[in-house]
Amino acid sequence: MTVFSLVALPIILLSLIVRYQKEIRIWLWTLQKGKSHNGCTENPSDLKPYPAQPIPGRERYRVMMDIRKLDAQNWLTLDKNYMDEHRVRDALLREKRNQVLQCLPESVGACREALEEVSHFLCQRFPNTFETTMHEINPHIQNRMTGEKFNIGGAGRDENPTDALEAAVRLTMEDLSILMMNEDGEYYLAASASLFPTGWTVDQRIGWTISRLHEPVPLWHQQVANSVSKFLARLTPNSPMERSNYFIEVKRPDENLFDILYRPGSLCEKDLSNPSSEEIIIRRERQTFRRLPRTGAIVFGVKTFLTPLDELPMQEFENLAKEMETWPENVGEYKGKNVWGAKVKELYRSRKQNAEIKWGKRGDVTSQ
Numbered sequence: 385m386t387v388f389s390l391v392a393l394p395i396i397l398l399s400l401i402v403r404y405q406k407e408i409r410i411w412l413w414t415l416q417k418g419k420s421h422n423g424c425t426e427n428p429s430d431l432k433p434y435p436a437q438p439i440p441g442r443e444r445y446r447v448m449m450d451i452r453k454l455d456a457q458n459w460l461t462l463d464k465n466y467m468d469e470h471r472v473r474d475a476l477l478r479e480k481r482n483q484v485l486q487c488l489p490e491s492v493g494a495c496r497e498a499l500e501e502v503s504h505f506l507c508q509r510f511p512n513t514f515e516t517t518m519h520e521i522n523p524h525i526q527n528r529m530t531g532e533k534f535n536i537g538g539a540g541r542d543e544n545p546t547d548a549l550e551a552a553v554r555l556t557m558e559d560l561s562i563l564m565m566n567e568d569g570e571y572y573l574a575a576s577a578s579l580f581p582t583g584w585t586v587d588q589r590i591g592w593t594i595s596r597l598h599e600p601v602p603l604w605h606q607q608v609a610n611s612v613s614k615f616l617a618r619l620t621p622n623s624p625m626e627r628s629n630y631f632i633e634v635k636r637p638d639e640n641l642f643d644i645l646y647r648p649g650s651l652c653e654k655d656l657s658n659p660s661s662e663e664i665i666i667r668r669e670r671q672t673f674r675r676l677p678r679t680g681a682i683v684f685g686v687k688t689f690l691t692p693l694d695e696l697p698m699q700e701f702e703n704l705a706k707e708m709e710t711w712p713e714n715v716g717e718y719k720g721k722n723v724w725g726a727k728v729k730e731l732y733r734s735r736k737q738n739a740e741i742k743w744g745k746r747g748d749v750t751s752q
């Protein structure tokens with residue numbers, strides 16, 4: 385090696401490092417975050433929603449955990465409804481901030497870690513929509529669809545945990561909550577950005593244990609409480625899980641997307657009995673559970689899907705009609721069956737008849 389190369393090489397290397405320092409920082413940040421996901425390069429406005437779990441049509445009613453391994457590639461999803469829902473999320477975070485966003489002081493580390501995980505996932509999975517950039521020494525995430533930009537690491541961040549969780553739910557289509565363990569070994573709601581709630585608000589229930597949160601749910605404590613506690617305690621960063629839930633929602637004729645998604649009171653007001661078929665919506669949730677590796681808190685994600693009853697496939701309609709017959713009185717009441725049940729039955733019968741006529745199974749429908 386010549387004297388020239390001994391002097392020149394380090395100088396070239398140093399100037400390359402200075403020239404590409406931002407890129408190197410992003411690369412190091414990505415390396416530190418670990419495993420990547422297959423990138424989806426489609427425009428979100430062309431993406432169909434992640435398929436919601438169909439109504440199973442169980443023969444017997446029981447509160448079920450019904451958890452399965454998380455489809456990790458699709459922990460967080462984007463689809464064609466992103467911008468419409470983002471406008472609702474933005475309005476809620478401005479106009480109903482306290483009702484939809486609360487973080488207890490002890491959740492600050494977990495909220496920040498959740499934002500880092502969310503940002504890393506979205507940049508890897510949707511590289512055309514989200515990008516990591518460096519500002520001075522801090523990585524930021526840039527959302528190309530909304531133009532929003534958030535500081536996701538390092539110094540210069542506000543100490544307030546709500547800022548981190550707000551940034552995370554402005555990026556996602558999912559609502560996000562942080563569960564932490566209390567001194568009695570029970571998980572509780574330490575932070576939550578629940579913008580699309582089903583009959584509750586975060587300011588009423590922040591700090592509640594999982595058990596207390598479910599007090600209004602019939603049979604929850606008898607049938608599932610112990611299994612849920614064990615499941616949450618055993619969750620590891622390498623074993624994320626998911627489950628699904630469905631509700632029936634009845635909207636008023638004049639309600640818009642904001643009113644349909646933000647339901648702090650009830651999903652079906654009692655005075656709305658005898659709704660029209662267009663006013664009945666199958667509201668499904670895909671719930672995900674991930675333990676954060678650094679802080680050990682659990683991130684609970686909820687993606688809400690809306691399917692108008694009129695668009696429900698016949699098999700699922702049949703499954704709904706079957707399941708609602710199996711509900712005990714108090715379960716039916718909890719789910720608002722007295723508001724929409726008769727209408728759903730009537731519509732099911734008429735859809736079934738029409739299908740039978742179409743497929744030529746019956747000669748005379750009027751005799752029924």
Ligand code: HEM
Pocket residue numbers: 447448449450451561563573582583584594597598600601608612615627629630631684719
């Ligand atoms: C494996 C875990 C879980 C199971 C099995 C479960 C199960 C359920 C069930 C069956 C319902 C009633 C819905 C219906 O019948 O249509 C419900 C409602 C609810 N769940 Fe969970 N849940 C779980 C985790 C969570 C977590 C982590 C939260 C934290 C935010 C949560 C918050 C709620 C709330 C707020 C309600 C509504 C209660 C009300 O009517 O006031 N759940 N859950």
